[in-house]
Amino acid sequence: MSSCQSNTAEAEKIPSEPLPTISVDGFVIGETDFANELQYHQNKNFDVVVQKAGQALVVKQLMHAQANKEGLLDNSKDEEQAIQELMSKHVRYEDPTDEDCARYFENNQEKFTTEPLMEVDHILLAAAKDDLPAREVAKTSANNLIGQLKNEPLLFPALAEQYSACPSKKTGGSLGQLSKGQTVPEFEKQLNRLEPGIASNPIESRYGFHVVNVTRKIPGKAMQYSMVEDKVKGYLIHRASHLAIQAYIQTLIEAADIEGIKMRFSEENIHI
Helix, strand or coil: CHHHCCCCCCCCCCCCCCCCCCEECCEECCHHHHHHHHHHCCCCCHHHHHHHHHHHHHHHHHHHHHHHHCCCCCCCCCHHHHHHHHHHHHCCCCCCCHHHHHHHHHHCHHHCECCCEEEEEEEEEECCCCCHHHHHHHHHHHHHHHHHHHHCHHHHHHHHHHHCCCHHHHHCCEEEEECCCCCCHHHHHHHCCCCCEECCCCEEECCEEEEEEEEEEECCCECCHHHHHHHHHHHHHHHHHHHHHHHHHHHHHHHCCEECCCCCCCHHHCCC
8 A cells, every 4th residue: 555655754843942051061062053953853842852952962072072082083083983983992891692692582582573464455535634524524434334344344345446545446455465564653553453354443544544354364473583593682782882882971971060951861862
């Protein structure tokens, strides 16, 4: 369903109030730098965006100052290279052993399953998401079709061809086998809750309302350790490195004089 495969981006956040003045060991972070950093942090609450951006800028300044202090910044390399050298010098962690990986797999087997599959037919009653009267009409039409299909489920292909606004109407409304990420999130979330058969209520998406028939639901299957061993090891290495980076940056934060922001430090504040 190509019309249902889409991604949305949050609207750009524009400061409505003056940004806080933040200083790190006497160095004042410029307002322009602060405003530019905001675009990299997403949240419906703008105060949270400001907090995250401010923390990221503090961490960047701490790293820059420390690299300069240790003589790692010079004309022969850019700042990113200098920061990487700083990390290599101070951040230490042990790679997970085979036993560590096997133990993690045993304790988290629910994370290692194949994606569930669903075979789905649908009828799309299209309506623009900002056209409320059209959406009410589409919802009513969808409910009427569901009532008809409850009594005569074999009519689904014919009704799909007659009423659906999706190209799948040519194949009786069939979307084939669907796995995670193949449809828009709001459709997928509701779809995953359904059991086989005609859904009792229409599913709403950005495109309108869908009459849905789940013809088959195939649950995910547990994977063997040999199939995910490399994935487990890669994840544990990544986690260990981030925890080590977090610990090092925390030492820089604790040693610095930071004004204008309270550092609520977590792994997501690391930007290298």
